[in-house]
Amino acid sequence: MSYKHLDTSKNYLITGAAGFIGYYLSKKLLEQGCKVIGIDNINDYYDVNLKYARLELLKPFEKFTFIKGDISDKVMMMKIFEEYKPHIVVNLAAQAGVRYSIENPDVYIQSNIIGFFNILEACRFYPVDHLVYASSSSVYGSNKKVPFEESDFVDHPVSLYAATKKSNELMAHTYSHLYNIPATGLRFFTVYGPMGRPDMAYFGFTNKYFAGKPIKIFNNGDFKHDLYRDFTYVDDIVEGIERLLSNPPVEEIPNKVFNIGNNSPERLMTFIETLENTLSKATGRKVVFDKVFEPMKPGDVPATYASTDLLQEAVGFKPSISIEEGLQKFADWYVEYYGME
Template structure:
């Protein structure tokens, strides 16, 4: 297939592009390589893809409507995976306009291009952050997500609503994936595992928010990519069991689905740090801090719907995943 992957120089997008190329798909990567975090890491990910025979790349932003329209007209993608976005919960407190530009305006450009170019299926990144102040665990796609606690979360909830509108009005099949704390080699430098590893190796203290009383559904990158591919290959249709008198946010009478994509095995943050210390062979100095605005104390994914519909079963333990990350980090940064 011809598949457009936005955010192709990102953590998930680069690994997904690699897997799609390995199975024989033709991939056009789309990314603006912005400086939200070190562009050199994005360039290094991209350098692994550029030599591939069936890979092409367009450097542009989702906010650039002309660039989006040109790519769709030239490449004529059959399916689209939209992973490009302004990421980060905490940064949304500092620069809220970046989230409206990339995550709302940019996503509208993707929806319009899919609508007018006969795209068979749009898969897009949502986030576990949409569950906001919900206390019921595990988080299920049938739960209400009307109480986000960051603008980032609100932008992702908005994406789900926008996608549903296009599925309903124009018959565009869409699938939203609520990612739960993705980690692994080539990961994002603004994420906890990266920050912790860098500081522990350097002998600096690590900031541990909520006094370490977090738990997170840490999900290894290979498991995430497997789930993305399984959903990409399964074009949704209207849900014949959808009841408008008792509606669920997860399905619709339109060709629309939302899934959690997580490990379904939450880990306490202090345990996560212990495993990292073991992999590094070095103890961490902890700087215990209160809960940050916009953060939630705990996450846990109910992945029953994704398992039922695609056979998705995450395989990677944190012991294996963290060990692989540390091995990559030491080699990449020569430390």
């Protein structure tokens, strides 16, 4: 196994740069001296203050250029490619969230389908060395076979969000085939960490606790058949992406898809207990959530579990940060950021 290390002489275009993963990836590349062009529309799907706080932390880097804009604006995207001539594009801009896609389907088509199409078109007219884009573990739907492997059948998405991500994989494959665009899709598995997304369960549970409200757990209160999730700490995700950037697919059709997950699913209740423990340490007092159990929501799946063999073969990396370590970093950050001591 040999893979090329990060090329710091290249221009990196990162969409969704004010987002959770986009921020961490931009920061890591900038710290190594790369030139990064970040795009984000700073939408208000969750607290925009957090997005601005992330951008503030990127401002001091001289090689960082930020453009406020929407990837669904094709004219703007073409101009950006023409002006900055990115060598490597990482598309992390997307409307996220499974449940939100049931209430607001339009924004998913706008961002995840039209926006991604615009990026593919831009890569077609301004050829790039590598297009890396976010897919999602949600493409596996309610597959029963675990761990999920990239070769599994994924034609039965159970949410519109999942359907848009599966569409991205198909569109990227077509463009790789027609225009020889090297493209790699990444199926992320439940990413968490400091400065994360407030719409994610761990963040929401923490908000609810400090607001004195009960948390809702959508598993029917059924501990025998609890939900399992492959929780992946953000640093592991970023490490996986970074290793792939200079290693585009070399197959006849230069197109690949990889899982990036922790490969060790945790029961949701274990995750919640660990969050209680880490918040107890961060605050110096015993934290116990008031729990209300409800039926599973439409679009939710009982288990996510990543096989990471392909990623390991390609770039010699496997996520390994435990939920104890990862959630402690989140809890410490949260308590400090929101002044909850």
